[in-house]
Amino acid sequence: MLTKQQKRSLALLIIPFIGSLIIRFLYFTNKKKFHAPDTLTDESFIMACWHGELLMIPYAYLRYKEIPSVKLFISEHFDGELIAKTLGFFGFGTIRGSTTRGGAKALIQAIKEIKSGSDIGITPDGPKGPRHQVHDGIIAIAQKTKKKIVLVEIKPSKYWQLKSWDKFIVPKPFGELNYFISEPIDVSELEFEEARKLIKEGLLSHEH
Template sequence: MKLFLITKVVPFLLQLFVRFIYFTSKKEFHHPKINDKESFIVAFWHGELLMQPFNYQKLKPSGRVSAMISEHKDGEAITKTVEYLGIGSIRGSSTRGGAKALIGALKELKNNNDIAITPDGPKGPRHSVADGIVAISKKSNARILIFNCKANKYWQFNSWDKFIVPKPFGKLEFFIQEPLDISSLDVQEAKELIREKMLVNAMK
């Protein structure tokens, strides 16, 4: 019964609530011009992930994106919720199933799809950048699109990622920066640059 609630009932109710927030909010999009045929690595902070499916759909209405989600059982509810919102999933993270996730991500990019990753997930520290996003970008030659979402009214959890839940009837600002190419940088330089760019429009 508990598994049914986690994998079916909770995700269905959660995606309805997320849609309600989105449709009752004023929205402003700050997006670059991109080539719809190019495959990208989409990056956003773990604490800002809730509204990012809408950010992606606005940028690429007919695009396909799969999010890298932890193989931990807690990831199951997230997986089902984002599926309702049109986002596929690649199970695995830096702490669980990393090699499988890397292979899955490279396969998606090779098939001209996009992937999404939270560089500070699944356990933080908050606003840190793990090696995974750099490895995927260098192996695939895919550029990185940095996503942020700012809410003027929100609840903030007392969790490691300070998870943000926008309140209904507020304002949402969606940001996507120009595609980032890290091919000429070493791993540490790339991580520092990604973090710097991701913090420009981040929620505090």
Template sequence: MKNYFKFKVLPYLLYLLINFLYFTNKKVFHHPKLKDDEAFIFVAWHGDLVSQPLNYFNKRPNGTVKTMISQSKDGEIITKVYSLFGIGAIRGSSSKGATKALISTIKEIKSGSDVAISPDGPRGPRHSFAGGVISIAQKSGAKIVILSSKPTKYWQFNSWDRFVLPKPFGRVDFYMSEPLDVTNLEFEEARDFVRNKMLLNIVS
């Protein structure tokens, strides 16, 4: 019964909660121009993931996006929540199934699908930057786009990622960076460059 609630009922409750919270907030989007026929790698910190489906689909309402999600049981819940938003899953992470996930992610980009990755997930530390994002970008040639959000009123959980959940009846600013091309940068230079960009426009 416990597993039934966790994996069958909880994802729908979370989906409804997220929609309610964003319906009751004023939303302001700070978005660049993106080519409709180009696939991108969208990145966001783990503690800010709840905001990103709305952020992404506001800019690309007809977009196809798949996100890398860990093979853990918690990852199964996230997979089901994201599927309700219309987001596909690539199962794997830096700690488990990494090679298979990396290959699958590059194939998705080559087929024209956007991909979404959290560089500090699934275990952190918070705002650490696993190198998989850079490897995928340099092997696929895809540009990186950073997603972030800043609510005026929010709960911040005492978890490793300091997970942020907006409170109702405030304002949420959604940010999307210009596409970042790291194909001609050295690996460490590219990682530091993107990480520093990701530290802008976040809840501290």
């Protein structure tokens, strides 16, 4: 019998690779519509989407950057490690930590990374919710660095929805993927609650 650690090690070898193939398969078998600016800011920026729409986020970023220079905020839980390794197949780096575990350390690293020229990817309601509630981290990073936020909604025409806290969405093949990508928004001069409201409303603009 395999130990728990051996099972996890095996999962980390197999699941991220298979996961990356599934993401590519789903992307290339769907029609794509990008409702998005032609270009984004030349400066480093923060890209945000809800945790439940995270699966297809690589292609929102790769629309603008052929060579990725992005670090994604991923929790230190085991499922976070699986996500980190899966997105590594798309050239994405990670910052490990969340608002509940390793938070301060991760925030400091994120601020250093974006100031040095890397973009940052973050799920404002991750890693454990509540769903569609914007935590302080994204606002703190944007205000400390004076960097802008790009909001991304990913709406497939056909999908499976998991019974997880975030109601995680997996697009079905042979449908249509709609990417709604905002112009960069500036929250550097806003009060926290104003910024929180702006981000939440922007990420719910196309909610059914």
